[in-house]
Amino acid sequence: MQTTLKKRIEIVIEAPVIDRLRRVLDDKGVSGYTIVPAVAGRGKHGRWNREGEISDTGRMMVLFAIVDPSELDDMLAAVYAVLSRQIGIVSVSDVQVVRDEHFRRTRRADT
Amino acid sequence: MQTTLKKRIEIVIEAPVIDRLRRVLDDKGVSGYTIVPAVAGRGKHGRWNREGEISDTGRMMVLFAIVDPSELDDMLAAVYAVLSRQIGIVSVSDVQVVRDEHFRRTRRADT
Amino acid sequence: MQTTLKKRIEIVIEAPVIDRLRRVLDDKGVSGYTIVPAVAGRGKHGRWNREGEISDTGRMMVLFAIVDPSELDDMLAAVYAVLSRQIGIVSVSDVQVVRDEHFRRTRRADT
Amino acid sequence: MDLFDLAAANLISPPILFFLLGLVAALVRSDLAIPEAVAKGISIYLVMAIGFKGGAEMAASPLVAAAMAIVAGIVLSAALPFISFNALRLTSRLPRVDAAAIAAHYGSISIVTFIAASDAGMAMGLAAAGFMVAVAAAMEAPAIFSGLALAGRREGEGGGGTMIREIAFNDSIVLLIGAFAIGWATGERGMTMVQPFFGDIFRGVLCLFLLDMGLVAGRGLRRSAGKLEWRVLVHGLYMPLIGAAIALGLAALIGLEPGSAALLMTLAASASYIAVPAAMRLALPEADPSVSLTLSLGITFPFNLVFGIPLYFAAAQWALG
Amino acid sequence: MDLFDLAAANLISPPILFFLLGLVAALVRSDLAIPEAVAKGISIYLVMAIGFKGGAEMAASPLVAAAMAIVAGIVLSAALPFISFNALRLTSRLPRVDAAAIAAHYGSISIVTFIAASDAGMAMGLAAAGFMVAVAAAMEAPAIFSGLALAGRREGEGGGGTMIREIAFNDSIVLLIGAFAIGWATGERGMTMVQPFFGDIFRGVLCLFLLDMGLVAGRGLRRSAGKLEWRVLVHGLYMPLIGAAIALGLAALIGLEPGSAALLMTLAASASYIAVPAAMRLALPEADPSVSLTLSLGITFPFNLVFGIPLYFAAAQWALG
Amino acid sequence: MDLFDLAAANLISPPILFFLLGLVAALVRSDLAIPEAVAKGISIYLVMAIGFKGGAEMAASPLVAAAMAIVAGIVLSAALPFISFNALRLTSRLPRVDAAAIAAHYGSISIVTFIAASDAGMAMGLAAAGFMVAVAAAMEAPAIFSGLALAGRREGEGGGGTMIREIAFNDSIVLLIGAFAIGWATGERGMTMVQPFFGDIFRGVLCLFLLDMGLVAGRGLRRSAGKLEWRVLVHGLYMPLIGAAIALGLAALIGLEPGSAALLMTLAASASYIAVPAAMRLALPEADPSVSLTLSLGITFPFNLVFGIPLYFAAAQWALG
């Protein structure tokens, strides 16, 4: 099967800024992303756990986006510009995708 | 530690067809998979968000399966045959696993 | 952008032992991890599905940790020592991270 | 009460006002949101409660009347998609498969609209027969088969037998019929045992649920109403009226009293946004789900809730009262 | 009422019928499902309510009787696993560790079975003493230690001290005892303040919860009943009867009235499917969890709910009434 | 009732006892936990109910009194952060941005503390005016702008206009004001329609919610109290008293009756742990969220709930009764 190399960016980010992150990705024309809820974790800022919480502060969300290698640096720069002072981490890995046409960069997504 | 190369297939797929996807994987004898719920995202079909929804339409699920490289093409072909008209994306990456015996292909899984 | 190679360990583990796993990672000084809930899956032990369940037995959690390659073997050994008899799987992949200072190994995490 | 009084009473009832609150909150982009699990839990409660109450009241219903109403419902569910489909094909440039998918939504029903109408009827003192719950259950599925036929699809494709099973054992049908049967079996005595939960707090829980439905409808509207062709959009306003008018005729034919007739009209007027969208994703994946969902959830649902229900009650009373 | 009447009354009560509805829905593979978060939330509500009510009724209970019942409960919980283990080893080829794990489930209790039995007793007019809630709490943990002993496990292994803490501060024990203490402290006055929530709607909420339990039990059965040896399977049917019989003897010995005795029998007859399975995964990971869970949740739970509870009430009334 | 009686009555009321149960359970590391979705659902219910009831009682309130109370609330919310900030800077070595973030929490309010105080007032027979709900809504946001000013931040940075929108259409403000307006619009008649859900079971649901809040507060305390400087920690105890005292003065000035005055004191004394923490993460990301959250949720919230509320009611009655 014909596959193409893409980059998978995975961002663990505190929930209160997830909307801001989505706006950045939309503005950059990133073709897509998916958000998965985390329920617990640990980092430099200590341990956290969602059970029973009613506030969004202190919870993390995991966002991943599969992008073209050519867009990677641009996108990371944008993400860092906005989120550098927030709590979270970013990592990047290689993936292969099958349907390439799914990942064209679009001009601007609908809101 | 002795590790073996495997492939990690990650499928983001609309919720109404997740049972059909499971059936395909079971029939192919894929040794295992795990499903994680997504809560929001964006793609060619627009933005979505789970909050307050009561219907499964319009939500995505993330399924990942760690399989032997030899099974990969077969499995992708099967997945695409069934899901090509549905909303979602598929990506593949390399992973190392430690306990290899966990990933033997079985004939047919129980239902 | 300056990136560094790290290892991403992904552990699918039965929920009742997740606290034990967290304790092991804290003791090893692993700098961070994130836990994501799975909702369904299949493996050698059969199919499972969370809907309507009230007990934690039989559900899986996905924990991922991004660690320095130098820590990998140590950490895997520790994880296996404790969890070898439990239900679950472990896989490792390569990732690039941007802010390296995020992943220094700490002596012992707060509890 | 005349139509104007009915409309006014409906508009200042807490359930409708909470729905409008949700709608407005979503339109001003408030981050108010009810967790998905809670919304699903409440919808299960509402279906159980309405099913149970309907069943408990079956003692008072002649079975022949029930059977006739069920047949009327099935006919409506199967026939309305043909009207909806042709109207869409005539007035818009929607592809065949999209028109067929939308048509299936309009033949089937929205159980929440039915619940809100039952509650409104009770508040007006226009109670309906218990068997109307069974009519609601019977109307969910037939429209799906009409929709598939209109799309030119054979049953073999897209799942076939599996799909028929999936539709027949669809969660809200199973729950509605099951709770109805339990209510019937336990009767008055059973109802007394669970009255505080399934009866007393029902309308308050409905307020909470309609708040959520308002939020969902409002978000749906904001997201995609602008993208709909206006000829498709107005379909969401006139199709309920067509459905209700035909249902009124059928109700007169089989001799339903006004309360029950208004509910049959509501069922005909309402469009599915849970069962049918899921079925369409399986059977007609080429159909764009956002068009039909915006139409049924963002246009028809609010229209029925705010204007339709008092109108159907007024018409039923005027014609049959 | 004789046994037949009791059984009939139990069978047509809404909670049991909703349980059966869930069971049937799961067996016909309906996709009906209650969200996990809602199911957990309801189970917390039920435990709070039953604990609170038990505590509020403590004013009426002599403390000596309470102490004796608690001791009887602890004895049952610790002793029943030995019977269960030997029966399994004698009749089946289960490995030692699996038999020990199952045995621990049967010594411990199912709080939902207890709640359903309390509710059934109330509906029959056979109220139980408030302290039976404390007996239920006391019976959760001892069986776990018996199970570990039967598996030949020392306390040092598999967590040791940590595990004892985990079991003692187990969520349902903490909540049950805490709510019991609060009910006791606030008495009649406290009960009045929260009666509508913890009292009036209780049975209705129980219906919703048992619907879910039916779904869970049915899915469990469908998934793995076929894989169980039949000798293991019948253990899920006779072991409750053995437990109930011994409990009836102890109840007679310490002079419990019929209502309380029937609850002690129910506790003895019931098998854990929350606390013990989790503890076994930590302490005896080699034991196959699907065997014990299918047995306790898929076989014994429905058996007790549908047949056991009326039987235990009838027997208690016949022997002690 | 004198202060001692009030304190005792408060301490043995089920809601407070369930809160303490949660606190203790978390401190002994029990795994008791209410699912996040359920906790959020319940908090939505509580805000809806309190808003609706407040609105329904507006018929009885003179609008001038309401307007004056709202102004008093806005003044408190905007001014208290300046006191809190200076106290923190004087007594501790907290960086400017952290002190400003904490100060914003103390100017704003905790809606759950307000709800618990309303409920306690009702139980004591010291009802408050319906408009106090509007006062609570008005007090959420002003403190945030004071906090930003104290941090030396212009509105342009960190989101600017977007942030003002996010704060004004914050979910609890929208819901509180919306439910208040609906209650006002439907009045007595509306209240009767939903009394069983929004009225009768309210206190019981509050018990369940405070159990959760106890668990959350206890876990927060366990996790990070040890890391707080004690000079910061005591701020969580004296700042509520300062706020309450100033509020009492204002209440006397504008002529509030004791019940309403006690609620104004409670609002001034309470610290936000939902809206403000989220706003601070957006606007002042350098501020360490764990410090302010531990302080408001782990120290001030339990203090107000257990000691503050009876104290404020006693003081209001003594000064204005």
Ligand SMILES: Nc1ncnc2c1ncn2[C@@H]1O[C@H](COP(=O)(O)O)[C@@H](O)[C@H]1O
């Ligand atoms: N090395 C890591 N691997 C996976 N997740 C991490 C890692 N470091 C941090 N996180 C996640 O990011 C959150 C914030 O990290 P921190 O800013 O280091 O406290 C943590 O609570 C974790 O959920």
Ligand SMILES: Nc1ncnc2c1ncn2[C@@H]1O[C@H](COP(=O)(O)O)[C@@H](O)[C@H]1O
């Ligand atoms: N490039 C991508 N990276 C991550 N998730 C994606 C991507 N593209 C699509 N998705 C997910 O798949 C869903 C459907 O995609 P689409 O068919 O492009 O609308 C989206 O809503 C996202 O949740």
Ligand SMILES: Nc1ncnc2c1ncn2[C@@H]1O[C@H](COP(=O)(O)O)[C@@H](O)[C@H]1O
């Ligand atoms: N190959 C795999 N890929 C992804 N997840 C898996 C795989 N194998 C097992 N799992 C997950 O781990 C759980 C336990 O696996 P097992 O012990 O094989 O039953 C399964 O229920 C799945 O959720």
Ligand code: NA
């Ligand atoms: Na219809």
Ligand code: NA
């Ligand atoms: Na037992």
Ligand code: NA
């Ligand atoms: Na304040």
